[in-house]
Amino acid sequence: MIEHADIDTELIPILDKVSDPEIPVLTILDMGVVRYAKLVDDLVFIKITPTYSGCPAMDVIADDITTAFKKAGYKVNIDLILTPAWTTDWISEEGRDALEKYGIAPPLEADADKEALLGNKRIVKCTNCGSHNTKLVSQFGSTACKALFQCEDCQEPFDYFKCLK
Amino acid sequence: MNTNLYNYLLGIADNSLILGQRLGELCGHGPSLETDIALTNISLDLFGQVRSYYQYAAKVAGDNRDEDTIAMMRPEREYVSVLLVEQPNTDFGYVIARQFLFDVYHYMFLTELQNSKDETLAAIAKKSIKEVSYHVRFSSDWIKRLGDGTEESHKRIQNAINDLWTYTDELFHQTEADKEMINEGVGVDTSKLKEQYYKHISEVLNEATLVVPDLKYFQKGGKQGMHTEHMGYILAELQYMQRAYPNMSW
Ligand SMILES: [Zn+2]
DSSP, X not given: OOOOOEEOGGGHHHHTTOBOSSSTTSBHHHHTXXXXXXXXXXXXXXXXXXXXXXXXXXXXXXXXXXXXXXXTTOEEEEEEOOSSOXXXXXXXXXXXXXXXXXXXXXXXXXXXXXXXXXXXXXXXOOTTTOOSOEEEEESSOSSTTEEEEEETTTOOEEEEEOOXX | OOHHHHHHHHHHHHHHHHHHHHHHTTTTTSSSHHHHHHHHHHHHHHHHHHHHHHHHXXXXXXXXXXXXXXXXXXXXXXXOOOHHHHSOOOSHHHHHHHHHHHHHHXXXXXXXXXXXXXXXXXXXXXXXXHHHHHHHHHHHHHHHHHHTSOHHHHHHHHHHHHHHGGGTGGGGXXXXXXXXXXXXXXXXXXXGTHHHHHHHHHHHHHHTTOOOOOOSOOOOOGGGTOOOTHHHHHHHHHHHHHHHSTTOOO
């Protein structure tokens, strides 16, 4: 089940300008880390949730949201919430496309993800040439949310965004 | 303040803090790039989880303590982590054996903690278990690779398992705070996990062609703040900045 975020439509254009500091092609809305945004009088209440507990980007994201709303003339109150816990299901379709164009293969479904990360099946699509003849290099990549793969056809190494459910 | 809840939180969080610190020592020193990145990523996950517990503990304490003072400013006797997690990075075998023996426990513990009557604890558990499922997969995988690997890797991982086995029983010891929290439906009754823990560990070790140690005597004391000689060195490094420059921040 996908739990929908509760966001005031008029606030979307402002939130849409805030990008993920680690994957700048994605906005924080694409990532699904904004769970709630409501305007009450001149104060904006926002709830964000971390992708991973130790994600160092959360502090930066909170700062960037504050700056974006200040520029637009609002005061903002940001809460960090843990529940419901973030899942890769909350990454939008636009977000998945942007990830792939950026060179990060988007997350597979849970079962397929497990097979790929155990090196049992070659199913992760190369972001460079589109081949599925790719192999796992490392279960952990440059950040906790990614694993490292390499394409056996074009030899390109690339990141794979791990499924988190 | 609810002293039992506060102490219960430290009992969970201190394990992850000290293990995270141990893994952090490997940053730039892992035996290969892959394992170096993996172990420091696991360290980061653990620190992230620790922050949630300490922030909650600070709220429970309700005085001028915050997550940093709880993490950095306690004397050794007040850290209630188990002895297992402070054991040194002797070699990669020890790093993996320590990780595996802790991860299996951690995963089982968090599975149950998700049902805690305390909403904050249940939320932290639901968040953390997703990360820990990767940790346990990583360390179990390496137990098999090393055990069923070369003669040398087999010997080393067996030595590490034999040496660290004596610290496993303490994972299931219950302090007064633990017992109180279990009675209130907040804490996890770890005594119910013990049999399953050893059964699962034994299965993985067997699959890795390793021998399950047969030991009658186990070490304990960490949960009462009685640590091994390694703990002082860990805390010296962990606390240095805050002690040398009180209240400094980045
Ligand atoms: Zn390719």
